[in-house]
Amino acid sequence: MNYNSTRDKSKVVSAAQAIAQGISDEGGLFVPQSLPKYTLDDIKALSETDYRGRAKKIFADFLGDFTEQEINESVDAAYTAEKFGSDDPAPISYIESGNTKMSVLELWHGPTCAFKDMALQILPHLLTKSVKKVYSGKEAVILVATSGDTGKAALEGFKDVDGTKIMVFYPVNGVSPMQKRQMATQKGNNVSVAAIEGNFDDAQTGVKKIFTNADIKAKLAENNMLFSSANSINWGRLLPQVVYYFSAYCDMLKEGKIALGDKINVVVPTGNFGNILASYYAMNMGLPIKKFICASNSNNVLTDFIKTGTYDKKRKFYTTISPSMDILVSSNLERLLYHLTDGNAEKIAGWMKQLSENGEYTVDEDVKAKLGELFYGGYCDDENTKKTIGDMYKNENYLCDTHTAVAVNVYQQYVEETNDTTAAVIASTASPYKFAKSVLEAVSDKELPDDEFAMTEFLSAETKTPVPAPLASLKDAEVRFTLECSVDAMPKTVLDGLGIN
Ligand SMILES: *Cc1c(COP(=O)(O)O)cnc(C)c1O
Numbered sequence: 001m002n003y004n005s006t007r008d009k010s011k012v013v014s015a016a017q018a019i020a021q022g023i024s025d026e027g028g029l030f031v032p033q034s035l036p037k038y039t040l041d042d043i044k045a046l047s048e049t050d051y052r053g054r055a056k057k058i059f060a061d062f063l064g065d066f067t068e069q070e071i072n073e074s075v076d077a078a079y080t081a082e083k084f085g086s087d088d089p090a091p092i093s094y095i096e097s098g099n100t101k102m103s104v105l106e107l108w109h110g111p112t113c114a115f116k117d118m119a120l121q122i123l124p125h126l127l128t129k130s131v132k133k134v135y136s137g138k139e140a141v142i143l144v145a146t147s148g149d150t151g152k153a154a155l156e157g158f159k160d161v162d163g164t165k166i167m168v169f170y171p172v173n174g175v176s177p178m179q180k181r182q183m184a185t186q187k188g189n190n191v192s193v194a195a196i197e198g199n200f201d202d203a204q205t206g207v208k209k210i211f212t213n214a215d216i217k218a219k220l221a222e223n224n225m226l227f228s229s230a231n232s233i234n235w236g237r238l239l240p241q242v243v244y245y246f247s248a249y250c251d252m253l254k255e256g257k258i259a260l261g262d263k264i265n266v267v268v269p270t271g272n273f274g275n276i277l278a279s280y281y282a283m284n285m286g287l288p289i290k291k292f293i294c295a296s297n298s299n300n301v302l303t304d305f306i307k308t309g310t311y312d313k314k315r316k317f318y319t320t321i322s323p324s325m326d327i328l329v330s331s332n333l334e335r336l337l338y339h340l341t342d343g344n345a346e347k348i349a350g351w352m353k354q355l356s357e358n359g360e361y362t363v364d365e366d367v368k369a370k371l372g373e374l375f376y377g378g379y380c381d382d383e384n385t386k387k388t389i390g391d392m393y394k395n396e397n398y399l400c401d402t403h404t405a406v407a408v409n410v411y412q413q414y415v416e417e418t419n420d421t422t423a424a425v426i427a428s429t430a431s432p433y434k435f436a437k438s439v440l441e442a443v444s445d446k447e448l449p450d451d452e453f454a455m456t457e458f459l460s461a462e463t464k465t466p467v468p469a470p471l472a473s474l475k476d477a478e479v480r481f482t483l484e485c486s487v488d489a490m491p492k493t494v495l496d497g498l499g500i501n
Contacts, residue, residue: 001064003030003235006338007349015063016130019123019236020140022229023211027352028345030235031335036061038246038286040261047250051089052079054250055122055243062239063126065133074125078240083121085109090118090244092251092425095396100415101423102408103257103264104398105248112182113431113468114324115275116153119232119240123154124161126236127228131163139225141498142166143210145203147271147324148179149430151193152186154230159188166230167497168193169203172484175323177452178434178471185477192497193481196490199317201329204231206490216491223500232274233331241278242285248425249287258423263290265424267414269407270294270302271325273332275427280336280374290422295410296379297322302330306377309368311351314359321382321438322402324430329355340367376418378410382438385409389432389442399443399463402435404428433459433471 003018005011007028013021018030036058038046046054055075063071079089086109093104110117131140142164144154151168158166168183172195175183183193196203210216211227220226232238245266252258266289268276276294283289296302298318305311313328320326338348341364354361363371380388388405392398400408407426415421432439436455440448444462449455453475456467485493495501 001062002033004033004343005029005345006031006334007345007352009343009345014065014134015235016065016133019126019234020130020134020226020228022227022234023208025212026349027208027212028349029233029331029335031338032062035281035285040286043246043249043286044253044260046246047253050087051243051247052076054247055079055240058243058246059239066129070129074122074129077125078122083111083117090247092248092255093398094255094257095398097396099421100412101257101421102411102426103248103252103423104400104404104426104428105244106428107244108401108429108431110153111156111470112149112152113434113471114149114153115427115429116149117156118244119237120150120153120157120230122240123230123234123236124157124164128161128163130236131226131228135226137224140164140228141220141225142228142230143207143494144168144230145200145207146170146175147200147326148175149324149434150231152179152182155183155186155188155191155193158230159186159191161190165190165498166192167494169196169207169490171195171199171203172197174199174319174326176435176437178436178456178474179323181452181474181477184479184481185474186480194483194485194493196485196487198487200327201317202487204329204331206487207231210491210494213491216495219495219500220498223498225498231331232272238274238278238281238332241275242281245279245282245289245425246287252423252425261288263288263422265289265291265293265420265422266427267293267295267407267411267424268427269322269325269403269429270296271327271330273302273330273336275429277332277336280339284339291420292375293407293411293414293424294375294377295407296377297325297385297406298379298381299326299328300379301328302333303377303379305333306371306375309365309371310360310362311355312360313355321385321435322406324403325406337363337367340370376414378413380406380409386438386442389439393443393463399432399439399465400428401430401432402438403430431468431471433468
């Protein structure tokens with residue numbers, strides 16, 4: 001199976017090339033030319049194996065230039081009980097409340113307590129194998145822009161991986177204290193971290209510019225290095241996310257929550273549009289999904305887009321208590337639009353140009369209609385996010401983080417508006433302990449301690465749930481990275497960091 005660029009149809013690359021390169025030269029994203037199709041019998045067969053078995057089947061169907069052994073090795077190394085706390089890396093908590101049935105798909109049992117681990121524990125395996133296939137002997141330099149969780153998950157995935165270096169940029173005031181501490185204390189000999197004076201969109205734009213800067217690329221080439229990406233612009237990030245939607249369906253089937261062939265709704269707290277896009281791919285491969293519910297926080301650019309067909313990033317940027325969704329330019333939307341226009345790369349290139357030059361674009365009526373048929377967009381502000389956390393805890397005895405709460409709230413709005421009570425999978429994207437302060441404020445009236453670690457212990461005592469070990473151990477970890485730089489200084493920071501300035 002080969003991959004095209006969303007902005008230039010003449011670019012055709014193998015899976016290994018798409019993963020090694022991360023982004024196409026002209027700025028487009030790689031998308032599969034076709035999708036494997038699974039029948040209900042295939043889905044039934046998947047349900048009879050475990051998470052790793054499901055992953056192996058799906059990877060094999062997408063990664064044509066990987067051997068079976070390479071895929072098996074990668075999957076077996078990534079999804080271990082040691083890393084994910086059990087043999088099921090993506091367990092479901094079932095919550096039935098009133099007439100709604102929520103299957104809360106907990107994607108945060110990995111080493112950094114956020115769903116990014118689901119992809120970033122396997123990406124280094126796929127990426128180093130890809131680089132070996134297409135750029136044999138080169139060192140891969142992974143540049144990451146993060147709104148908090150990707151950075152840490154990528155650092156943890158790539159630390160001390162031979163043939164790679166990784167550099168992470170995060171917005172100086174845009175991550176939670178726990179997220180900052182996770183990154184600043186990162187271990188490993190090939191890692192570096194810098195805070196930038198700007199928001200996530202500035203960091204992401206800065207990284208994309210470095211990727212496509214010919215001078216910098218030439219400098220890397222002279223030194224036998226090449227850039228790659230661990231952001232969800234990389235196909236190797238999206239593919240692992242397709243697996244857990246199939247796996248959730250299989251688990252619900254086995255638990256008797258649905259019958260084979262029943263449709264489900266999918267609810268995703270959305271930022272860069274990677275997670276929800278993975279569920280869209282799953283549907284196009286045959287997974288019975290009725291509606292994609294796209295949940296945003298006050299940065300509700302996607303809610304408006306789904307309603308109006310106009311994507312307008314010229315709006316106030318809010319720093320919220322769900323920081324991993326504080327995003328106004330959702331990169332992976334480009335892939336969805338490519339598919340909704342039946343692969344009209346020229347059109348996509350035009351819209352993306354308008355977005356970067358004028359800050360907005362409007363899609364055609366037929367694209368808008370398709371979008372509205374498949375997607376529901378809604379948003380939830382900080383106050384309602386906290387209220388939802390409190391209600392979920394009080395009424396359902398379920399403690400969820402701020403991002404998951406946004407999803408639950410928007411799902412409730414959806415049911416209210418439509419009366420559609422189809423069984424819903426809610427993607428739960430982070431451990432509540434990553435956002436202890438906001439979660440505590442939502443579930444307790446007591447006066448809170450001001451230290452982040454005292455807060456996690458307080459939350460644990462209040463709710464009688466354990467602090468995840470990877471977060472508890474940060475308390476005594478040494479701070480290694482304190483660099484802050486301007487957006488303009490990012491290229492220099494990269495070259496300095498690589499020692500090739
Ligand atoms: C990254 C992230 C999101 C947003 O996911 P996208 O794939 O970027 O849409 C939501 N919640 C958490 C906790 C995250 O880390």
